[in-house]
Amino acid sequence: MSDLLIRNAAAIVTGARGDRARAKGPDIRVRDGRIIAIGARLPEPGEPTIDASDCVVYPAWINTHHHLFQSLLKGEPQGLNATLTPWLAATPYRFRAGFDARRFRLAARIGLVELVLSGCGTVADHNYLYYPGMSFDASAILFDEAERLGLRFVLCRGGATLTRELEAELPLALRPETLGAYLTDLERLAAAYHDPAPDAFRRVVAAPTTPLFSMRPAELLETAHTARRLGLRLHSHLSETVNYQDAAHAQHGLSPIRFAQEVGLLGADVWFAHLVKLDADEIALLGATDTVWRTARRAMAA
Numbered sequence: 001m002s003d004l005l006i007r008n009a010a011a012i013v014t015g016a017r018g019d020r021a022r023a024k025g026p027d028i029r030v031r032d033g034r035i036i037a038i039g040a041r042l043p044e045p046g047e048p049t050i051d052a053s054d055c056v057v058y059p060a061w062i063n064t065h066h067h068l069f070q071s072l073l074k075g076e077p078q079g080l081n082a083t084l085t086p087w088l089a090a091t092p093y094r095f096r097a098g099f100d101a102r103r104f105r106l107a108a109r110i111g112l113v114e115l116v117l118s119g120c121g122t123v124a125d126h127n128y129l130y131y132p133g134m135s136f137d138a139s140a141i142l143f144d145e146a147e148r149l150g151l152r153f154v155l156c157r158g159g160a161t162l163t164r165e166l167e168a169e170l171p172l173a174l175r176p177e178t179l180g181a182y183l184t185d186l187e188r189l190a191a192a193y194h195d196p197a198p199d200a201f202r203r204v205v206a207a208p209t210t211p212l213f214s215m216r217p218a219e220l221l222e223t224a225h226t227a228r229r230l231g232l233r234l235h236s237h238l239s240e241t242v243n244y245q246d247a248a249h250a251q252h253g254l255s256p257i258r259f260a261q262e263v264g265l266l267g268a269d270v271w272f273a274h275l276v277k278l279d280a281d282e283i284a285l286l287g288a289t290d291t292v293w294r295t296a297r298r299a300m301a302a
């Protein structure tokens with residue numbers, strides 16, 4: 001609905017700070033999908049009108065990290081109460097071969113509908129269900145399902161070139177891609193879907209699945225270089241557990257954030273999910289490189 005008049009809102013929360021946190025209203029006029037006026041008793045030239053009496057109007061939520069295909073795996077008994085790595089082995093990796101186009105679409109639809117119902121308008125999905133010779137185009141399905149619901153959709157294209165221990169039980173056919181295949185698909189997706197405009201409905205982001213375990217350092221550097229050449233942002237999940245910190249030190253003698261810096265994964269065009277286990281140096285480095293807060297603010301603006 002690109003033209004709209006919202007009337008009589010009990011409150012309008014803007015998302016801005018200080019004096020601008022609330023707009024007086026109580027009416028909002030939307031023209032061509034943009035708010036052009038907020039005020040009292042706006043005239044009614046005949047566009048569709050919503051009576052928002054007793055309602056609060058606020059900007060739609062932005063989901064900055066999700067794994068939509070896992071919507072069908074909630075409550076899977078083998079994964080219940082497991083910690084992160086055993087759960088990954090027992091649930092998403094165990095069932096990844098069970099996803100065909102129909103099941104993948106259903107999982108995406110369930111996850112997206114849940115998000116819409118909770119007030120979300122923009123979804124960044126970190127999809128890592130990719131392997132050589134897949135029978136369906138997971139990326140195309142995600143964009144299609146988001147479009148049907150009128151959502152802004154950011155595809156964070158996960159990917160791995162290394163087999164993690166938790167994948168070792170998987171048949172060879174379900175093992176990781178080559179770097180060449182990953183980067184070729186990133187280029188394809190950028191050309192087919194990526195819109196850099198501030199009000200874009202489709203964005204593509206390079207998102208190696210788990211930096212420490214998914215690719216070799218030189219491959220991460222090449223991925224970051226390719227993403228920047230294509231004008232794509234970078235994303236991943238990082239430092240979810242103490243184990244992750246320990247693994248970074250054991251493998252590279254670096255904290256996870258220092259490792260990310262070494263492989264080109266810090267900067268204003270990068271955001272990470274989780275980051276719940278950080279030391280003071282890492283927090284300072286994230287701040288100094290503008291890695292988290294500025295991209296979060298830009299995402300809000302988009």
Ligand SMILES: [Zn+2]
Pocket residue numbers: 065066067126237273
């Ligand atoms: Zn995640």
